[in-house]
Amino acid sequence: MILRFSAVGGRSFKSLVKVLVTCTVATPVLAAEWPKQPVRLVVPFAAGGATDVISRTLGQELGKQWKQTVVVENKVGAGGAVGASQVARAKSDGYTMLMISGSMFTVNPYLYKKLPYSVSDFRAVSAVTTGPLLMAVNKNIPANDLQTFLNYTSKNGSLTNFGSAGVGSQGHMASEAIMNATGASMTHIPYSGESAALTDLVAGQIQVVTANLSAVLPFIRSGDVKPIAVTSDKRSKSVSQVGTMHEQLNKDFDVVGWFGIAVPKDTPDDVVNQIEDGIKVALNSDRMKRTFDDLGLEPATTGSAYMNGRVKEESAFWQKVITEQEIEPK
Numbered sequence: 614m615i616l617r618f619s620a621v622g623g624r625s626f627k628s629l630v631k632v633l634v635t636c637t638v639a640t641p642v643l644a645a646e647w648p649k650q651p652v653r654l655v656v657p658f659a660a661g662g663a664t665d666v667i668s669r670t671l672g673q674e675l676g677k678q679w680k681q682t683v684v685v686e687n688k689v690g691a692g693g694a695v696g697a698s699q700v701a702r703a704k705s706d707g708y709t710m711l712m713i714s715g716s717m718f719t720v721n722p723y724l725y726k727k728l729p730y731s732v733s734d735f736r737a738v739s740a741v742t743t744g745p746l747l748m749a750v751n752k753n754i755p756a757n758d759l760q761t762f763l764n765y766t767s768k769n770g771s772l773t774n775f776g777s778a779g780v781g782s783q784g785h786m787a788s789e790a791i792m793n794a795t796g797a798s799m800t801h802i803p804y805s806g807e808s809a810a811l812t813d814l815v816a817g818q819i820q821v822v823t824a825n826l827s828a829v830l831p832f833i834r835s836g837d838v839k840p841i842a843v844t845s846d847k848r849s850k851s852v853s854q855v856g857t858m859h860e861q862l863n864k865d866f867d868v869v870g871w872f873g874i875a876v877p878k879d880t881p882d883d884v885v886n887q888i889e890d891g892i893k894v895a896l897n898s899d900r901m902k903r904t905f906d907d908l909g910l911e912p913a914t915t916g917s918a919y920m921n922g923r924v925k926e927e928s929a930f931w932q933k934v935i936t937e938q939e940i941e942p943k
Contacts, residue, residue: 647884651682653709654874657696657717659806660687663827663908664872667742668712670904674895675888691729692781693717698729705877707884711735715871716783719927723935724781726942736880737920739892740873740913742905745845746787747830747852748823749838751814759795759842759861762821766797773799774819776810780943783870784810786931787823787844789938790868791858814838825870826851827908844868851909871913873920889916 652675656668665687672683688696697717703709718732748759756762766773777785780803792799802819804810807828814822815837822829822838826849832838833852843849846859846867858866874892876885895901896912905911913919 647707647887648679648681650708651684652676652679652707653703654683654685654712655696655700655709656685656687656712657689657693658687658714659689659808662807663825663910664712664714666904666908667872667910670901671712671741671892671895674898674901675891678891678894692721692779694721694725694729697735700875700877701730701734703877705879705881707876707880707888709877710738710888711875712741713873713875714783715873715923715927716781716786716931718875718924720781720786720931720935722928723932724940724942732924734878735875736878736885737917737924738874738876738885739889739915739917740871740920740923741892741896742910743869743871743913744826744908744910745843745849745857746784746823746868746870747826747833747843747849747855748788748791748821748841748858749814749829749833750821750841751817751819752837752839753817754820754839756841757839758856759858762841763795763797766799769820770798771800773797773821774802775799775821775823776802776804776813776819777822778807778810778824779803779805782807784822784824786934787868787870788821789940790866790934791823791844793934793938794858794862794864794866811838827910830909849909871923873913885917 654668654672656665658664669685672685676683688699693714697711700709700711721728722732750756750762754765756765775788784807785801807824810822811824811829811832813819815832830851833840840852840855842861843855843857846857848857893915
């Protein structure tokens with residue numbers, strides 16, 4: 614469209630210029646006003662776990678920056694699907710965020726025939742933290758490293774029970790990846806959370822658990838369970854004496870758990886950018902660093918590009934594992 618102005622219409626021209634300038638200035642002002650009310654951070658896992666602790670610490674740091682309360686809400690159930698579906702249906706205004714585990718976006722789409730959410734319902738904002746998982750056995754199991762444990766499983770076969778936080782959880786899939794890489798055969802016993810699985814591991818009801826390092830560390834320190842292998846390709850400083858799967862198998866193996874923030878798909882760019890910037894600042898805070906150290910975790914590379922890349926790469930990996938392990942979608 615071409616606009617024409619005559620010399621006679623000078624007053625009209627000045628008025629139009631004023632309106633255009635006002636509109637141009639108004640956009641960043643509106644963006645700067647977010648958030649004008651408390652922000653919800655939905656955590657689809659039980660209170661008290663590592664994800665919950667991370668989320669509450671992050672919420673405190675973001676609230677301090679934004680001068681608004683960040684309310685952490687635990688919405689537990691169906692491997693994270695309950696919380697995820699609620700956020701998927703929320704307004705796309707930045708006032709509802711979701712803390713996801715990587716498996717919710719990279720595993721669940723291949724394990725469940727009908728999910729109440731889709732990865733396409735969300736915008737990735739930023740990963741927050743990463744950390745290895747650790748395979749641990751009951752202290753009475755005659756194994757102290759991966760090879761002796763594999764010898765144990767070969768003698769006992771499917772009588773070796775491994776626990777996890779539920780079907781599709783990071784611990785479940787890490788165990789499936791271990792079996793896929795080693796040819797071991799074990800029986801999966803799903804629980805409602807890692808704490809319940811670890812309690813039964815200590816009691817001897819199951820023989821092995823591969824869990825987030827942060828969850829199993831207290832049991833390692835107390836001597837109630839024995840560490841067998843770390844699932845990342847590098848040793849963890851929290852259990853530096855424990856060899857990695859990569860070392861002990863002498864082959865590539867790198868399974869790392871991670872958590873990140875996602876928002877409803879139509880959330881505006883300017884709001885997403887503010888959340889991402891807030892996370893970057895929060896991860897450099899002393900409080901977040903102490904939390905990561907306590908849990909045996911590390912700050913993640915921030916930004917949506919990194920998070921989207923992880924989802925794409927890991928989705929292909931887990932789809933392969935699920936197919937080769939012949940895990941039937943539910």
